[in-house]
């Protein structure tokens with residue numbers, strides 16, 4: 230949509246909502262209240278809202294546990310033994326993969342470690358890891374301790390890429406040049422897909438190609454990309470990836486993560502891994518014998534038996550994603566975030582109070598906009614919050630706002646515009 234078509238009027242927002250084929254999904258979520266009023270919830274980047282169906286999905290498993298107890302593992306079509314299978318079609322659609330390339334398991338930080346065990350095999354010559362500077366702390370700790378685990382020095386082994394002076398985002402050309410420069414010293418690129426602080430969506434395909442061209446692996450942390458950006462992990466030839474389900478995937482606080490492992494590794498029992506019985510050949514699992522035989526594909530990276538209650542809440546949300554469809558979600562997302570961007574520019578563009586640091590090109594971002602606060606600091610965030618706007622504050626000076634296409638409306642964005650307009654008077 231052309232920005233010149235946007236308008237800062239209630240009529241415009243209302244019309245956009247009327248024409249929105251996904252508008253009905255808003256009613257399928259619970260919204261929190263702030264100061265007694267339904268919040269303008271722009272924090273799906275941190276914790277997605279609860280689908281109203283979650284309780285019934287959980288209830289079903291609680292009933293199975295109540296009535297079947299241990300027999301629930303093998304009883305009927307909901308047998309817990311096969312619980313991992315149900316989420317595969319939706320996950321495959323969301324990240325652009327084949328079903329055997331994805332599986333829901335563990336939590337994100339744990340999965341990063343498990344995947345690095347397989348894909349980070351440093352040698353004397355090839356041992357460097359490339360990551361964007363300012364990566365999410367968990368990812369930084371993971372890389373630091375992985376490197377130490379192999380007896381190497383994090384300082385010289387982890388290469389952090391910074392934007393050019395005066396810029397907020399990395400240029401793809403600079404990322405590719407760095408990969409080329411590192412050449413056969415580079416073992417693995419392990420970056421965010423979408424950077425949590427700036428909201429920049431990286432060119433995963435180009436980065437993967439460049440990594441492969443120098444003989445390195447390419448893996449991505451998709452915490453902020455899964456369910457929020459167009460992903461084609463299989464076609465882009467990505468080696469491995471992992472994500473969480475509680476941000477854009479609305480599956481509940483701390484809920485289960487998922488992994489992607491490209492199908493070329495589906496039958497690679499030689500790849501190192503830290504294994505557990507749930508990654509072992511399903512047919513032979515209960516023979517209780519020695520000798521780990523990995524399952525085909527991503528399933529072979531499972532460690533522990535499936536967390537059935539976690540999967541139930543996850544499934545409630547995934548079923549909504551399947552009904553809505555990623556393509557429609559992404560089409561709406563571009564318009565909705567474009568509208569937010571337009572209003573911020575219109576209302577506060579000249580005030581000098583804030584600046585959008587997320588890339589302008591919709592192909593380089595998801596729904597999140599990161600606002601650099603130049604004046605007023607966290608008081609700006611507190612003022613908006615007191616008016617019902619739930620975003621989040623990230624030190625040292627960023628407010629993240631993420632209108633999500635599943636449950637946010639154009640009217641939400643318009644209402645925020647009014648609050649922004651009022652608040653500027655306080656911080657002028």
Ligand SMILES: *Cc1c(COP(=O)(O)O)cnc(C)c1O
Nearest residue numbers: 336337338365367425450452473
């Ligand atoms: C949210 C987030 C995490 C959180 O990790 P958990 O293991 O789910 O606690 C890790 N990395 C990134 C990039 C994130 O955005």
